[in-house]
Amino acid sequence: MRQERKEPSFHASGNPENPTTPLSEIPDWYEWLGHSSGRSMDWAPRVSEKTAMSCSAVYRCVTLEAGVIAGLPLNIWKKHASGQQELQVNHRLVPLLNTVPYPGRSLTSFVWRELWGLNVLLWGNHYSAIRYDGAARVIGFETFMPWQVEVVRLPGKPGVNYYVCTHLDGTVETVFQEDMIHIPGPGFDGIKGMSRIQSFARGSIGLAHSMEERTGRMHQNAAMPSGVMQVPAKMGDESFRRMKAQLDQNYSGIGKWGKTIIVDDGAKYTPFQLSPQDLQTIQARGYQVADISRFFGVPLHMLNATDKSTSWGTGLAENTLAYLIFTLDADLKRIEGELNAKLFIGSNYFVKFDREGLLSMDPLKAAQVTAQKVGSGQLTINEGRAKDNKPPVPGGDTVLVNSANVPLEQQAQKTIPSNSAE
Numbered sequence: 001m002r003q004e005r006k007e008p009s010f011h012a013s014g015n016p017e018n019p020t021t022p023l024s025e026i027p028d029w030y031e032w033l034g035h036s037s038g039r040s041m042d043w044a045p046r047v048s049e050k051t052a053m054s055c056s057a058v059y060r061c062v063t064l065e066a067g068v069i070a071g072l073p074l075n076i077w078k079k080h081a082s083g084q085q086e087l088q089v090n091h092r093l094v095p096l097l098n099t100v101p102y103p104g105r106s107l108t109s110f111v112w113r114e115l116w117g118l119n120v121l122l123w124g125n126h127y128s129a130i131r132y133d134g135a136a137r138v139i140g141f142e143t144f145m146p147w148q149v150e151v152v153r154l155p156g157k158p159g160v161n162y163y164v165c166t167h168l169d170g171t172v173e174t175v176f177q178e179d180m181i182h183i184p185g186p187g188f189d190g191i192k193g194m195s196r197i198q199s200f201a202r203g204s205i206g207l208a209h210s211m212e213e214r215t216g217r218m219h220q221n222a223a224m225p226s227g228v229m230q231v232p233a234k235m236g237d238e239s240f241r242r243m244k245a246q247l248d249q250n251y252s253g254i255g256k257w258g259k260t261i262i263v264d265d266g267a268k269y270t271p272f273q274l275s276p277q278d279l280q281t282i283q284a285r286g287y288q289v290a291d292i293s294r295f296f297g298v299p300l301h302m303l304n305a306t307d308k309s310t311s312w313g314t315g316l317a318e319n320t321l322a323y324l325i326f327t328l329d330a331d332l333k334r335i336e337g338e339l340n341a342k343l344f345i346g347s348n349y350f351v352k353f354d355r356e357g358l359l360s361m362d363p364l365k366a367a368q369v370t371a372q373k374v375g376s377g378q379l380t381i382n383e384g385r386a387k388d389n390k391p392p393v394p395g396g397d398t399v400l401v402n403s404a405n406v407p408l409e410q411q412a413q414k415t416i417p418s419n420s421a422e
Helices: 056-071 094-098 109-122 196-220 237-250 281-296 313-343 355-361 363-375 381-387 408-413
Strands: 074-079 085-087 125-132 138-144 149-153 161-166 172-176 180-184 227-230 268-271 349-353
Touching: 056 109, 056 196, 056 281, 056 313, 074 094, 094 109, 094 138, 109 125, 109 138, 109 180, 109 196, 109 313, 125 149, 125 161, 161 180, 180 313, 196 281, 313 349, 313 355, 355 363, 363 381
Parallel strands: none
Antiparallel strands: 074 085, 074 349, 125 138, 125 180, 149 161, 161 172, 227 268
């Protein structure tokens, strides 16, 4: 028997997507996540999207991808009937996507696009309402945080949603589907994406928090050298209290680490070592970094964890390329699809990230790629110079070929002399 989908209910308080709401106040929150018949997570500490960012591995994974998404050039193209694609530098949406998403507001396009990654990777959804002027032209995009939006399926219209948005001043606004840029993460069921933290990675992140706290508490009141204090069988209460006070006052705490312990009344101190290595804490914390990286698809060398992988040469380059292909590119296409569906549907225009923008951080490789494209006729000299914001040069609009860097039409007119016998 097919189980009916249980829709989550949203209230001003107790909203599980609101980072200010303790999970302990959410009734049946585990069932709300759809795990009522799945694996029990009762052992895992409670983790929210915001507290998860205090884990260094989560912070690096999220800010890494969000920063790349925000930093890549986002271009608008026009596709002609011949199939040719023309870059549109003067399209009216270019400054909204690359400079300021809503003129007159403090949010820059870099911060706005960084929110795309932060919201999707942590909460599973990003929402930006499209704003229009009196002539139905797009004039800006207003961002709502995930806990400010309730997604509702329109009755009688399968696959059609509307969005109930709560502003910071408490006012409520209803936005129709075609007027809302909704970028969902994995687990999208036609309504909402799933929170990667709450639905998938809560156990791993919670365990990383627990081990970090355990290590911190172990060092917080450490007395070094650590060991066993053996006292006479008939040591009096006053002598015991005096010895304990002496230890607490003079030897406990990181600031008194390593001081020599002096005792009397026949007490004997035997030092021993109880290090994090003995408790396998360091190894376990290293494993948690690898486990968390799998949830975000980020290779370990990008998290500064290179003890089990190469950190030099082609091995590092191949791992980085794998991340760009199998993780980042999928999320870029997710964003491109939503923008094209909401902003350019039914037109010859489309938006696309300039993935070659990643080469700008490697000038040598960028120069090599541009030189190869110019030499093979894919770019003109002036098009290659434009990538470096350099002015055009005379004769730089002629297509060249790789053989002798001569004009293509001149190369086509060359004839091959016959090898006739003399």
